[in-house]
Amino acid sequence: MIEAIIFYPTAAVIVVFSLMVVLHKSPMRSAMFLLGTLFFMAFIFALLSAHFVAVIQILVYAGGIVVLILFSIMLLNIKKDEINYERISNGRFVTLLTSGLLFIILAVVFLTIYSGSPAELPAEFGTIREVGKLMITNYLFAFEAISLLVIASLVAAVVLVRGLIYKSQEGDDS
Amino acid sequence: MITTTHYLILAAVVFAIGAFGVLTRRNLLVMLMSVELMLNAANLTFVAFAKDLGDMGGHIFPIFIMTVAACEVAVGLAIIITIFRLGDTSDVLDLTFMKDIKSG
Numbered sequence: 507m508i509e510a511i512i513f514y515p516t517a518a519v520i521v522v523f524s525l526m527v528v529l530h531k532s533p534m535r536s537a538m539f540l541l542g543t544l545f546f547m548a549f550i551f552a553l554l555s556a557h558f559v560a561v562i563q564i565l566v567y568a569g570g571i572v573v574l575i576l577f578s579i580m581l582l583n584i585k586k587d588e589i590n591y592e593r594i595s596n597g598r599f600v601t602l603l604t605s606g607l608l609f610i611i612l613a614v615v616f617l618t619i620y621s622g623s624p625a626e627l628p629a630e631f632g633t634i635r636e637v638g639k640l641m642i643t644n645y646l647f648a649f650e651a652i653s654l655l656v657i658a659s660l661v662a663a664v665v666l667v668r669g670l671i672y673k674s675q676e677g678d679d680s
Numbered sequence: 681m682i683t684t685t686h687y688l689i690l691a692a693v694v695f696a697i698g699a700f701g702v703l704t705r706r707n708l709l710v711m712l713m714s715v716e717l718m719l720n721a722a723n724l725t726f727v728a729f730a731k732d733l734g735d736m737g738g739h740i741f742p743i744f745i746m747t748v749a750a751c752e753v754a755v756g757l758a759i760i761i762t763i764f765r766l767g768d769t770s771d772v773l774d775l776t777f778m779k780d781i782k783s784g
Contacts, residue, residue: 509681509682510681510682513682513686517686517690520690520694521690521693521694521697524694524697524698524717525697527697527701527710527713527714527717528697528698528700528701528704528705528710528714528717533707533709533710533713536709536710536713537709537713540713540716540717543694543717543720544716544720547720547723547724550687550690550724551723551724551727551742554687554727554728554730554731555731556727556730556731556739556742558739558743559723559727559739559742559743562742562743562746563723563742563746566746566747566749566750567716567720567746567749570750571716571749571750571753574753574754574757575709575712575713575753575757578709578757578760578761579709581761582709582760582761582764582770597703597704598704601700601703601704602700604699604703605696605697605699605700605703606696608695608696608699609692609693609695609696612691612692612695612696613688613689613692616685616688616689616692616725617685620684620685620688620732622683622684622685624683624684624731624732624734625732625733625734625735626734627731627734628734631731631734631736632730632731632736632739636736637736637739637740637743640736640737640739640740641740641743644737644740645737645740645744648740648744649744652744652747652748655747655748655751656747656750656751658751659751659752659754659755660754662754662755662758663754663755663757663758666755666758666759666762667758667761667762669762
């Protein structure tokens with residue numbers, strides 16, 4: 507009962523906010539709505555007794571990714587794109603049909619695949635201790651591979667933007 | 681009574697909205713945000729099935745997906761900023777300057 511009281515309003519807010527992310531004209535507002543969506547998604551994770559995932563969701567997404575997106579919106583001058591924005595275009599109806607079809611297919615697959623008999627959960631399910639233990643035993647290789655990916659993307663991001671900085675400095679000298 | 685199906689349907693809705701955003705929006709930044717929505721919907725299915733099956737492997741993978749998403753955003757934003765400096769646009773329909781490159 508208490509689960510339903512939390513689930514339905516949170517789900518409604520998530521759907522509305524994610525629609526606003528997609529439909530809002532200003533990318534800045536879209537980013538703020540994205541922040542809201544991800545924050546309320548953390549509620550849903552907590553409701554599913556995935557405490558660690560909920561905390562990481564708020565830390566990484568709200569604290570890291572959305573801030574990164576906000577800063578790059580501030581770096582770019584996107585006024586021109588806001589003017590180009592059109593709410594209704596020819597492509598939109600086709601796309602609406604496509605994504606509606608995608609939703610129907612997903613829903614049908616989920617409804618047929620789901621057996622409907624939830625397993626008994628151990629008391630420690632989803633706590634940081636248990637998830638951490640699992641991460642450095644069964645999933646150790648994936649964990650190390652991910653850390654390699656993080657370093658690679660860090661280097662890639664720096665290399666991609668560094669050339670531009672040199673170029674703009676040369677432009678200032680001449 | 682909230683069952684796993686409710687969570688899965690919510691994930692499907694958010695995924696479809698994200699796909700709609702990727703397909704319709706012309707701004708690269710908003711497309712990236714829509715991709716984030718889709719990734720998050722995938723995370724939700726992982727966590728929902730983890731609870732349903734009583735297997736915590738479904739909690740490990742969302743964490744990995746979030747890490748991959750963070751890497752993707754870092755590199756993606758670097759590319760978007762590079763494109764913006766080169767072409768003064770973040771509109772995907774204006775990104776045609778690859779065909780201006782002369783070969784040889």
